[in-house]
Amino acid sequence: MPFGVVHRIGKIFSAAELDPAATQDLIALEDISFSFEQGEFVAFLGPSGCGKTTLLRIMAGLVPGSSGEVLIAEKPVTGPYGDYGFVFQSPGLMPWRSVLDNVLFPMEILRRRNRHAEDRARHLLELVGLKGFERSRPHQLSGGMQQRVSLCRALIHEPKLLLMDEPFGALDEFTRLDMNDLLLSVKQETGAAVLFVTHSIAEAVYLADNVLVFSRRPGRIISQIRPPLGSERVRSMRFDQAFLETERAAGEALGVVHATLASHTADSGDKA
């Protein structure tokens, strides 16, 4: 049995839940099924509001699904289970804690803060290039550095699963490229499976072993693409034929690759 199994997950937000003025239920996700192995990198790629973040939160046990089930390590997910790291879109660091203490926060909650944990925190910070910043405060770091601290915090309790919700969406392109490579090397080192929400086609293709392409709301998986790039990814691959073709395939599945300007305008009109 695969490490993670998502079986026919659906999510409906009832009108009352959304806001008092809403009259219609919102179908966020419909019939989502896929599975992944230990150490596999899965990207959720789709337009904003397609429910990919909701799916991630269901898999984290932070919100219940309306139908279907999620199994992680053969156990059904019914609530938060703690054996995963979560990286949010914003770093979400605690301004009153030093970088090191931020990384160690999960260990305090799990009552496992000890010498070993502190050594591991230092090691992780070194791994992401933040050696020497252990005693700094978050506000003294740049956005990219803060997100790297957040990544260390997500990995400190040695989870087998890393859930990332558009973690690099707020970063500039150059920082983002660096963070992509950093994430791959960190993943190599920890062996954790990664579920990664993004709306960047290039990012999804570059990082993932399996790209799940989502439709617009209600979110459904319209395509699963396995980029034929091998397990070792280097930056120059971004310009390889295989990479570009995979990008194009993902773009076509998303319906964002058009031959003419006219169809593009028609589509934008449809969106609004």
Place this chain on the structure above:
Amino acid sequence: MNKRAAGAHRIIYPVSGALLLLFIWHSICLIWDIPPSILPTPLQVGESIGKHWGLLVDEGLITLRATMVGFGLALLLGIPLAVILTTFRWVNLMFYPLLVGLQSVPKVALAPILLVWLGTGMSSKLALAWLVAFFPVIVDTAAGLQSTPKELLELARSLKASRWQVFYKVRFPAALPFVFTGAKVAVTLSLIGVVIGEFVGAGEGLGFLLLSATSQINTALAFAALFALSILGMFVYFLVVLAEHALGGWLPPPSPQH
């Protein structure tokens, strides 16, 4: 500009400004030949401060003590009540709107009533100080406890943190800047409460000194008491800022001042 020069500028300019104002004040007194019982010159005020130094310090200490006790009581009651208010939904629904409404009531107007209940002296003074200082503490603390960043709460939840862990590791430290914002307002208000209390029913303190000096047409002494009150106000405010730096040194630095 280097740091030391910038620091010097921060001292030189305000001091020059103050000296200029004192000069204008002095000139006005001389030019229009204003009697000291109406407006004493800065020099006469200074002279009075020198002459009544011991009295000002004694009365100042009485006012200071009442201010700090009133402020302390406001913290002691305000913070735990804010915690209760934000922890239990029904308490919140019942009392939060009431609290916000009450905050706009001019509480010093209650001074005569407090006098009836508690009589003259320390207790009515403290009650007034507590009353005015309590509201900013509880309202700001409650606001702080309710504005914890969502990510931090979800992170704690994903790790199955207990309610208590969420409170003392996340919600309370995240609320501290709000607590201090409230405390800074509260300590200043507490001093005002004490002075009003001393106006309406006390035989000691700077407020009493101010009142008795004006009734004896000793305006210079009244100004001296006023001066002492300003120093006191800055001192208690400074104490809170000091505590903030010691306890909550994590606050991001304020945007540079011009």
